[in-house]
Amino acid sequence: MIQIREKGLQDYTTIWKEMVSFTNSRNAETPDEIWLLEHYSVFTQGLTGRSENLLEETDISVIQSDRGGQITYHAPGQLIVYCLIDIKRLxxxxxxxxxxxxxxxxDLLEEYSISTHKVSGAPGVYVDGSKIAALGLxxxxxxxxxxxxxxxxxDLSPYKLINPCGFRDLNVTQMSNLTDNTLxxxxxxxxxxxxxxxxxxRT
Incomplete structure (x- = not known):
């Protein structure tokens, strides 16, 4: 049974340390957890991230993370779902x-009549070539x-300060721009x- 945890609005580094602590302390019987939250405005750079993907100086913090992937942006109005899953056990x-x-x-976006697609070699979910969801584990x-x-x-404007996920000229979109449904x-x-x-x- 997966435990769902509501974490609210969180500082990136604080919740990152919590994830590491949880992962290091769990054992073979520890239930998997999904954490739901938002982050204060922050850029995060993955393990293979390149400094040139930050296009200009900014007052927004840039944090070197231990996740996979390149640079991305987090802020209120974006749903973060952290997946603390024992894939070896699965x-x-x-x-x-x-x-x-x-x-x-x-599947979620289909419920809002938003047609999506994947891009080979670029994890995440896209709508007409624009990225709506980023992924890094x-x-x-x-x-x-x-x-x-x-x-x-x-506010999507800070994405203009980076090459999102390391891709030059990659457009970024959001659900509120793509549906008339109340979100x-x-x-x-x-x-x-x-x-x-x-x-x-089901796995």
Whole structure:
């Protein structure tokens, strides 16, 4: 049974340390957890991130993270879903876990009549070539942490200061620009965690 934790609005470094502590202390019987939250405005750079992907100086903090991937942006109005999953216990690899997360986002967006697609070699979910959800995981002792970010209704302008996920001229979009539906964060959380929990439980 996956435990769902509501974490609210969080400082990036604080919640990152919590994820590392949880992952280091868990054992073979520890239930998997999904953490739902938002972050204060911050750029995060993945393990293979290149400094040139930050295009200009900014007052927004840039944090070197231990997740996979390049640079991305977090801020209120973006849903963060951290996936603390024992993939070794599930008998799946990291590529399968990434695929499950992507499909969960795709299923959610279909409920809002938003047509999406994947891009080969570029994890995440896209709408007409624009990125709406980013993905980056870390695996330690067969257990994942970090996860996904889904743009819902946020200020997208800071993305102009970076090459999002390391891709030059990549446009970024969000749900509020793509649907006339009323967007309730509480409902989106329920829908996305339902899809993700179902996929993980069925593996």
């Amino acid at each position: 008998g799946i690899g990291i590529k399968k876990m990434v695929s499950l997360i992507e499909q969960s986002i795709i 870390k695996v330690r002792h067969g257990r994942t942490y970090h996860g996904l970010s889904l743009n819902i209704d946020m 309730k964060l509480s409902e989106i959380k329920k829908q996305l965690t339902r899809h993700l929990s179902n996929y993980v439980s």
